Amino acid sequence: MKKAGLALAAAALLILAAYHALIFYDNEFRYGRMRQTPAVKPHEEPLIPMEAGVVPLAGGDGLLRLLPAEELSPPFALDDPGRRERGRAVYFTFCAQCHGPGYDGHGTVGQSFAPLPTDLRSPAVQEKAPGALFHSVSYGIPGGRQPALDTTIPVSDRWSVVAFVKSLGPRP
């Protein structure tokens, strides 16, 4: 009888100690608790209006992708100096590492590629329609190594880089 009483007391003491250890741990916890952060119910605050143009209603990239290269035409004149200047900045951000600062395909990256990066002043490239260049830059070359940059560079910047490449002309 006495033994059972002692065991019961020991068990109660153990449970009490464990409880206090847990409470101590909980109070000393360094990270934020869900119950301590303010709760915001759905639609309690007004929704932030979406900026215009985030969801394209016309002329989105998805529509361009569906068109064959020969039906793609630039949305601005390719000889626009502002666009060419913008295209130069795009080139030296996204293309020069492979196609090189001299546009000859001798960039640092891509020298192990087969085929090697194309000389952008070669007649083959310079004679291509702007839409064909836009298509290669945007969606890559099937079986080739030109990366598809449609999710990296916005549509207008891709046309600007096409304008810039065209402005280089064939190598003399």
Ligand code: HEC
């Ligand atoms: C990772 C390296 C790499 C980057 C970055 C890159 N290219 Fe290329 N590009 C290549 C390679 C390799 C080829 C040629 C091989 C192939 O795929 O046929 C090529 C081919 C091309 C061609 C020839 C396409 C054709 O239709 O024959 C054009 C034009 C071109 N690139 C333009 C660009 C422009 C403009 C950029 C930047 C917006 C760019 N490339 C970025 C590697 C690259």
